[in-house]
Amino acid sequence: MYLPRIEGIRVGHVQKVSLVPGKVHEMKTLSLKPLLFEIPEFLSEEECGVVVRLAQLKGLMESQVMVPEGQEELNQQLNLTPEEIFNFLDLNQDGQLQPHEILTHSRVRDGIWLTSENLKEIYDGLKVDQDGNGLLNLEEFRRLKSDAFQRFLLQRGVERSQLVRNSRHTWLYQGQGAHQVLQDLRKRVTTLTRLPSSLVELSEPLQVVRYEQGGHYHAHHDSGPVYPETACTHTRLAANTTSPFQTSCRYITVLFYLNNVEEGGETTFPVADNRTYEEASLIQNDVDLLDTRKHCDKGNLRVKPIKGTAVFWYNYLSDGRGWVGEQDEYSLHGGCVVTRGTKWVANNWINVDPDYQRQARYQQLVSQQQEQEEIISELNSDQHIERHQDL
Numbered sequence: 001m002y003l004p005r006i007e008g009i010r011v012g013h014v015q016k017v018s019l020v021p022g023k024v025h026e027m028k029t030l031s032l033k034p035l036l037f038e039i040p041e042f043l044s045e046e047e048c049g050v051v052v053r054l055a056q057l058k059g060l061m062e063s064q065v066m067v068p069e070g071q072e073e074l075n076q077q078l079n080l081t082p083e084e085i086f087n088f089l090d091l092n093q094d095g096q097l098q099p100h101e102i103l104t105h106s107r108v109r110d111g112i113w114l115t116s117e118n119l120k121e122i123y124d125g126l127k128v129d130q131d132g133n134g135l136l137n138l139e140e141f142r143r144l145k146s147d148a149f150q151r152f153l154l155q156r157g158v159e160r161s162q163l164v165r166n167s168r169h170t171w172l173y174q175g176q177g178a179h180q181v182l183q184d185l186r187k188r189v190t191t192l193t194r195l196p197s198s199l200v201e202l203s204e205p206l207q208v209v210r211y212e213q214g215g216h217y218h219a220h221h222d223s224g225p226v227y228p229e230t231a232c233t234h235t236r237l238a239a240n241t242t243s244p245f246q247t248s249c250r251y252i253t254v255l256f257y258l259n260n261v262e263e264g265g266e267t268t269f270p271v272a273d274n275r276t277y278e279e280a281s282l283i284q285n286d287v288d289l290l291d292t293r294k295h296c297d298k299g300n301l302r303v304k305p306i307k308g309t310a311v312f313w314y315n316y317l318s319d320g321r322g323w324v325g326e327q328d329e330y331s332l333h334g335g336c337v338v339t340r341g342t343k344w345v346a347n348n349w350i351n352v353d354p355d356y357q358r359q360a361r362y363q364q365l366v367s368q369q370q371e372q373e374e375i376i377s378e379l380n381s382d383q384h385i386e387r388h389q390d391l
């Protein structure tokens with residue numbers, strides 16, 4: 001098995017692609033880092049309507065719950081000393097915690113969008129940053145209880161607009177027996193990405209998302225970095241060991257716009273085609289490029305949601321040998337706040353394990369299971385016929 005990658009050539013390059021009989025689509029390169037394309041009219045008006053109605057029929061749930069888990073407990077279970085936590089947070093190991101090191105961690109952990117101003121309020125309120133330089137050394141850090149941030153937020157009260165993600169979503173199965181539009185969509189995604197259909201078929205179901213007016217999704221990566229010990233959620237079955245590190249291994253994201261948004265709701269790629277990627281410079285005191293409520297206008301690239309358009313990008317680089325390589329950090333993206341109207345999108349993620357052998361083992365396991373199921377169902381139907389003959 002080998003993973004073809006579509007060539008971007010250069011930003012603005014347009015290639016014609018044949019995805020459905022009797023129609024030629026145009027696929028435009030939007031950026032090379034990440035490798036990102038836009039295909040207008042990927043879905044017809046009718047197809048967009050069907051997907052939205054199926055999602056409504058199934059019912060949508062909040063994408064994120066409001067109450068974070070009790071962190072004090074977790075830390076006690078892990079039994080970490082303040083030194084250990086400090087070292088873990090100090091990404092660049094300079095003996096000081098920069099605001100971005102604290103913010104990144106607390107946002108991932110609690111799902112609440114703490115801002116630089118919140119951080120300053122917490123430091124001031126608890127008098128932790130005595131030299132007032134905005135950085136915490138170990139001694140200052142010791143003055144912070146591990147649940148200090150949560151206490152602060154709970155006292156304040158948290159609104160949905162302060163979450164990392166403020167939307168509702170549902171999942172739609174696309175396999176045999178699913179609505180024809182959903183099956184067609186998956187076939188079209190296979191043709192578009194030129195990936196083996198077995199891979200696409202074993203990927204996550206379609207995720208349909210609805211943002212109300214005021215909804216947003218702050219900038220994030222759809223899938224995490226891979227270390228030698230990282231396991232993929234989808235190939236858990238085929239893993240020989242259990243790993244504390246798990247990510248969803250979403251090689252490609254295909255994002256569909258299902259309606260026209262009255263105002264706002266663009267998809268932002270704040271560092272697309274940047275010369276460098278530096279996590280530290282993303283969160284500055286005055287401009288936080290990850291914040292899609294405040295600073296969408298300052299990112300490098302924004303895609304306007306147009307009904308029927310698809311965009312797709314690679315969340316991982318190639319390993320140079322036809323398989324998945326390292327995470328592409330430039331794939332950072334988010335949904336800008338919807339200032340007027342509602343926004344409907346759908347995500348098709350294509351899951352590939354960077355560990356080729358594990359992906360292969362997983363696919364083999366699934367196909368064995370499917371064969372067994374077929375045999376059983378055949379046996380059952382034979383019995384069925386015999387019983388009828390007996391009568």
Ligand SMILES: O=C(O)CCC(=O)C(=O)O
Pocket residue numbers: 209217222265266267268333334335336345347
């Ligand atoms: O709503 C958007 O434009 C982006 C959605 C997104 O990034 C996601 O659902 O992972």
Ligand SMILES: [Fe+2]
Pocket residue numbers: 220221222333334
């Ligand atoms: Fe995303």
